[in-house]
Amino acid sequence: MSLGDVEITLASHALIARLTGEIDMSNAEEIGATVIGATPNEASGVVLDLSGVDYLDSAGIYVVYGIRASLQARGQNLILVIPPESPVHDTLRLSGTGRPGETTETVDEALRAIDGPSPAHG
Amino acid sequence: MTTWSSEGQPAPRLGTGQIALLPAESIEEASDQVRSSYRFSDPALSELPLEQLLDELLNRVQEALEVDTVAILLYDEEANQLVARAAKGIEEEVERGVRLPLGQGFAGRIAGERVAIFIADVDHADILNPILREKGIRSLLGIPLIVEGSLIGVLHVGSLTPRTFGQADLSVLQMAAARAGPAIERASLFAALEHEHRVSAALQRSLLPKRLVEVVGVEVAARYLPAREEVGGDWYDVMELPRGQVGVVIGDVVGHGIAAAALMGRLRTALHAYAIEGHGPGRTLELVDRFVQSISEPAMATAAYAVFDTYSSKVCYATAGHLPPIVISATGATALDITPAPPLGAFPYGRCPEHELTLGTDEMLFLYTDGLVERRGIPLNQGIDALTDALTGSPSPEAACVRAMAELVPDEGLQDDAAIVALQNSPVPAELHLRLPAQPKTLAHVRRVLRRWLAHHGADESDVAEVTIAVSEACANAIEHAYSPAPASFELDASCRNREITVAIRDEGRWRPPRGSNRGRGLSIMVAAMDDVQIDRTDTGTQVVMRRHLKPQ
Known part of the structure; x- marks a missing residue:
């Protein structure tokens, strides 16, 4: 059984990375590198879907910050998907650092946020 | 219990014309050793195929030491267990496919610590092998079989009356070991693939899990027992699932031989893959059923899949045409009263309902295939009753497997192959x-x-x-x-x-x-x-x- 996993899908303007299982110091960096490596330059941003995550520790938060910094350097956005009942909220609350990026409850909302709120776009 | 380190007392290795004598032995004993050395260095032995060589060596050991029992167990590296290979006086040991863990019990310690062990008066608590206990063996002497530094098994002798085994007896045993070890090693390189039985037995073994999961609060043990004549399509599986859950599977493909063993491998893989995707037992069996339907050749199988949740102690399970799981508790062993869903591959779009139960601390879930309980001319219910009787009072999954084999496997071996897997909700330590x-x-x-x-x-x-x-x-x-x-x-x-x-x-x-x-x-x-x-x-x-x-x- 693998502890945690990442599933990458490409939507029209964004990359969706769905993390599942447990993310800790044993796999966090590798998952972060996978997400950054898979993100095409032309994508507007990345949706990091944490709805399937059962456990996330400080190494996981660190990597989320790392992903955000890498994307920022390339002018890309990061939107996190964290449903209300997710255990990720426990980690964020306990670590007292707030949210490491813009957060939505569903992937659809996140995709809309990445494609740009401005109707002038379409 | 007396132990001799294999380093402290080098095994007498007999070159041409050499006879190794150990110090402090009397002349009479030394001449006994001369006789023994001829017994085991007899060139005629070299011409025998392995089966007959082991048979002959055991006869000669029995004769030389005047013992009631002699047995060779081989080391199965992948399972880290000893498997009975040849025996005199306790032939059932081989028929029942006795397997013993390394490190515990008499033979297990000999192998685990690589020392010779002598037990003058057997305390049955030290003996894991039920057959030794049944026979009422009083004294035991055993040594590890080591070839070029690698453990290959254990050779032991036993006496039904109390007896002291000394250095001279040890030397005889070491001579027999020096002869048997390399022969076993050589033969095992060639023996694998002689005819269909062996091919499919090898296939069957390769398709079954090598190691069971290690999860705190759960003990698991399993066995696969081939039939005397032919392998079949029985299998077991144990898998660690996310969120502290453990899945156990038992299954039986209808038919025998290579085809059944190969289909078993496909079904085990399919079930495992659906299960780790997170499907529950009912849905998993439904998906395997669709998979069986999609296979071009006609195929049918029965299976049971149970998921134990280590946090809640609940078991969720489903069965497709399979015999009822048994729950072993302090008060006894009971076959669960459920109606199984149809077998896998029987009807298009079969539904497979789930059931739930809670396992108390120390309680066990026991899954098995019909090969263990079916006997010609005896109603199936009687077979299941005999199994629940045998399982009553089993303290651990390992003990449950050993008891089921001891009581249900006839001396002449099984007609049909059988698989068993037992899972226990083992106690959580206070600290x-x-x-x-x-x-x-x-x-x-x-x-x-x-x-x-x-x-x-x-x-x-x-x-x-x-x-x-x-x-x-x-x-x-x-x-x-x-x-x-x-x-x-x-x-x-x-x-x-x-x-x-x-x-x-x-x-x-x-x-x-x-x-x-x-x-x-x-x-x-x-x-x-x-x-x-x-x-x-x-x-x-x-x-x-x-x-x-x-x-x-």
Whole structure:
């Protein structure tokens, strides 16, 4: 059984990375590198879907910050998907650092946020 | 119990014209040894195929030492078990496919510690092998079989009357071992693939899991028993699932031979794949049923799949045309009264309902195939009753497997192959004292152990989540401190008094101050999640002691 996993899908303007299982110091960096490596330059941003995550520790938060910094350097956005009942909220609350990026409850909302709120776009 | 180290007393290795004599032996004994050496260096032995060679060697050992029983067990490296290979006086041992764990019991210790062991008066608590107990063996002497430094098995002799085995007896046994060892080794290189039975037996073995999972709070044991004549399509599987769950599977493909064994491999893989995707037992069996329907050749199988949740102690299970699982509790063993769904591949779009039960501490779930209980001319119910009788009082899954084989497998072997798997809800220790390797992958293990331990002490979901993350963070620090290239470890102790839990994590590394704005978060999490966090750094290591009151129940 693998502890945690990442599933990458490409939507029209964004990359969706769905993390599942447990993310800790044993796999966090590798998952972060996978997400950054898979993100095409032309994508507007990345949706990091944490709805399937059962456990996330400080190494996981660190990597989320790392992903955000890498994307920022390339002018890309990061939107996190964290449903209300997710255990990720426990980690964020306990670590007292707030949210490491813009957060939505569903992937659809996140995709809309990445494609740009401005109707002038379409 | 007396042990002789194999280093301390070198085995007499007989070259041409050489006879090794051990010191302090009388002339009579020495001349006995001369006779024994001829017995085992007889060139005629070299011409015998392995089966007959072992048979002849055992006869000669029995004759030379005037013992009631002689047995050779071979070491199965993959399973880390000893398997009965040849025997005199206790032939049932081979027929029943006795398997013994390394390190425990008489033969297990000989193999595990590589020492000769003599037991003058057998205390049956020391003996794991039920056949030795049934026979009423009083004295035992056994030695490890070692070829070029590798353990290949155990050779032991037994007496039904109390008897003292001495150095001379040991030497005779060592001579026989020196002869048998290389022959077994040589033969095993060629023996594998002689005819269909062997091919499919090898295939069957390769398709079954090599190692069972290790999850705290769960004990598992399993067996596959080939039929006398032909292999079949029975299988078992054990898998670790996310969120502290363990899945156990038993299955039986209709038919025999290579085709059945190959189909078994496909079904085991399909079921395993659906199960680790997170489908429950009912849905998993439904998906395997669709898979069987999609196979071009006609195929049918029965199976049972159960998922045990280590946090809630609940078992969710479903069966497709399979015999009822048995629950073993302190009061007895009972076959569950359920109606199975149709067999896999029987009807298009069959539905497979799920059932639920709770396993109390020490209780077991026992799954088996019909090969174990079906006898020509005897109603199936009688076979199942005989099995529940045999299982009653089994203290562990290993014991349940051993008892089922001892009572249900006839001396002449099984007509049909059989598989069994037993899972026990084993007790959670009151306190944890763990020594753990300082490696990142240890963290997941720590969390699994801790979650179950916390749930056992009545912690609710948020207590469990918050304490688990704090402890995992402290362990992550201990692992980070261990930056020497040598293998390092750390210790974790946990106790609970009056609903206050105390967890101590000790490492032998130097405390490293957090680096960068993100690295300090582990410590913030520990402080926020626990009532009290004490960090004690010294030159020899760091100790973190954390306390937290659990919410009232």
